[in-house]
Amino acid sequence: MLKKTNRISLVDQVVSQMENLIENGHWSIGDKVPPEMELMEEFGVSRNTLREAIHALVHAGLLETKQGSGTIVRSSSSLEAAMHRYIEKSDLLETLEVRLALEKEAAQLAAKRRSEEDINKLHASIKQCQDAAERGAMEDFIKADITFHKNMVRAANNKLLQDLYEHMTDPLYSSIRDIMLMDNQFDYNKEIHSELLDAIRHQDIDGATKYVDAYINEFKKRL
Amino acid sequence: MLKKTNRISLVDQVVSQMENLIENGHWSIGDKVPPEMELMEEFGVSRNTLREAIHALVHAGLLETKQGSGTIVRSSSSLEAAMHRYIEKSDLLETLEVRLALEKEAAQLAAKRRSEEDINKLHASIKQCQDAAERGAMEDFIKADITFHKNMVRAANNKLLQDLYEHMTDPLYSSIRDIMLMDNQFDYNKEIHSELLDAIRHQDIDGATKYVDAYINEFKKRL
DNA sequence: ATGTACCAATCATCCTACAAATTTGGAGTG
DNA sequence: CACTCCAAATTTGTAGGATGATTGGTACAT
Incomplete structure (x- = not known):
């Protein structure tokens, strides 16, 4: 049984998917990303999980959120x-x-x-x-x-x-x-x-x- | 109009405080940080807010969480x-x-x-x-x-x-x-x-x- | 001594509810 | 028609609670 902590948290999975979307240019710099409700459905996770993922990327500098307005792509590389x-x-x-x-x-x-x-x-x-x-x-x-x-x-x-x-x-x-x-x-x-x-x-x-x-x-x- | 969004989100405030604790060595690498409940009270924020902050730092590579065990400090610099x-x-x-x-x-x-x-x-x-x-x-x-x-x-x-x-x-x-x-x-x-x-x-x-x-x-x- | 079963602590996920900021559209006014 | 202003809709922010999953240790039976 070599299952070596195969479990990756849902948040991390969402983070990875969003990172890929950004790196591959599906979400370009300056673009507004879909609102939380849509992303919840798209990724099939709850709001908290999604929000934690978004905030991880905000803190990494890839995204930027503005209350009442939306979330935009700010950079494409965490380095x-x-x-x-x-x-x-x-x-x-x-x-x-x-x-x-x-x-x-x-x-x-x-x-x-x-x-x-x-x-x-x-x-x-x-x-x-x-x-x-x-x-x-x-x-x-x-x-x-x-x-x-x-x-x-x-x-x-x-x-x-x-x-x-x-x-x-x-x-x-x-x-x-x-x-x-x-x-x-x-x-x-x-x-x-x-x-x-x-x-x-x-x-x-x-x-x-x-x-x-x-x-x-x-x-x-x-x- | 230079009102430049003075509002800093609670999450970011908590993130900054924790970053400082880590950089100043109050939380050293390898240390286990207090559990969520204690940090909630210490920072005076809700569970979700605190968790988002912790996860931001996890994704930045400064912290590492292990379900059932706790959260430890992993690195002291996001660069x-x-x-x-x-x-x-x-x-x-x-x-x-x-x-x-x-x-x-x-x-x-x-x-x-x-x-x-x-x-x-x-x-x-x-x-x-x-x-x-x-x-x-x-x-x-x-x-x-x-x-x-x-x-x-x-x-x-x-x-x-x-x-x-x-x-x-x-x-x-x-x-x-x-x-x-x-x-x-x-x-x-x-x-x-x-x-x-x-x-x-x-x-x-x-x-x-x-x-x-x-x-x-x-x-x-x-x- | 060893292995099993159980328990407590802790993080993971989800849910609902409300607050605050922004955008949008429409009513009202000139 | 053009303009202002306000209210509603949209969207993110914060709070609190409930349940599940994982880990680490303890006590017990073998």
């Missing part, structure tokens, strides 16, 4: 929510430090593993940076720049690295923006990383490493 | 629990890759910021490694080695970096152990990082970087 909460309470410099460390590793891995598609995406991001720079559109430039960095991390082909980087970057967006906006001698050209793209394209790991080290040092000076 | 869940599902190599990247950064920061106390702790860990090596006690050696690495990361004086590293290392323990045990030409001396300690002691950042690069490459070869 994301936990990271956001943690980073809210963390020191900005510490977070940037870790983020830059991840970025450095990503640059090296990207140089090693990038696909043709990665190159295309990186190229497109740089193009957007240049366009914004010519128009002097600072806000657009920052967005395009961040997209470039994210695409580089994607090219590293490591899901954990990518998730950590993105979950760390998103809550920092306004801080990063402020840092770049406050620099009154800001030089667009310095921020356009076409040399880095070349190094990644030619799978020149040393070149990529050197370039990343250089711009990270440049960035740290501004802090 | 830890979320990371563990994520890493369970992740690829071992990807996780090791990120972990080594964090370690590399930590070595450089440690060389910059280490305190005297850090040096003492690192020294103590190396001593334990040596003792275990002389006795040929492989298991003890691995534990001491991991402690050395953790102490190095602590010396980097960055809480986020430390938390990520430790939450990544703990679930990997058995894998790391297997990798080291499987190496039949295992050389204790190669694994004793006294040169690294010297570099950190003398705040020789380049030296620390080179040493870490070397042993990380060595480690990667074994995979």
Whole structure:
């Protein structure tokens, strides 16, 4: 008899089902989920059981309830929510430090593993940076720049690295923006990383490493 | 109109209070928490409310309930629990890759910021490694080695970096152990990082970087 | 000593009822 | 017709009670 605690509580079963619905996109971010009464019938559980499941997901950061209005999907990953909460309470410099460390590793891995598609995406991001720079559109430039960095991390082909980087970057967006906006001698050209793209394209790991080290040092000076 | 929903639900209030009790160590890991009836009175809420709060923490990984027995404290950080869940599902190599990247950064920061106390702790860990090596006690050696690495990361004086590293290392323990045990030409001396300690002691950042690069490459070869 | 039967404590699930917040639709007014 | 205001319907929040299931221990018979 190897039934090793096969019993999974009803609440956990409902939680798992709802997690799947969210992860698979059947319930998308921002969507309003069906009201408790409907879900009770759909899952075949009582209101208390259902409510405990919903609240577990609320506390995990996946859902958000509003009395009188309904329940909406807020995030699709509990790691994301936990990271956001943690980073809210963390020191900005510490977070940037870790983020830059991840970025450095990503640059090296990207140089090693990038696909043709990665190159295309990186190229497109740089193009957007240049366009914004010519128009002097600072806000657009920052967005395009961040997209470039994210695409580089994607090219590293490591899901954990990518998730950590993105979950760390998103809550920092306004801080990063402020840092770049406050620099009154800001030089667009310095921020356009076409040399880095070349190094990644030619799978020149040393070149990529050197370039990343250089711009990270440049960035740290501004802090 | 900045009325930003000042109302915090009772459940959330109870959750917060219990989180604090856990974080502050009033409820330590492994402890059995009071039964529902007592907590109901203590927090002054109904059974359902209390149960929803407990289940939120169960799902977050901080508590664990056993029907008929009671509820115990399982972990003290929701980031830890979320990371563990994520890493369970992740690829071992990807996780090791990120972990080594964090370690590399930590070595450089440690060389910059280490305190005297850090040096003492690192020294103590190396001593334990040596003792275990002389006795040929492989298991003890691995534990001491991991402690050395953790102490190095602590010396980097960055809480986020430390938390990520430790939450990544703990679930990997058995894998790391297997990798080291499987190496039949295992050389204790190669694994004793006294040169690294010297570099950190003398705040020789380049030296620390080179040493870490070397042993990380060595480690990667074994995979 | 060992195994069985029983009991108490505790969590799991379900139910009903009411409160509070929000949305919606309709009555009333200009 | 357009607008305001209010009441009803909808939806989540909180409370309390009832019953079942699981666990851990105890007492008893063998």
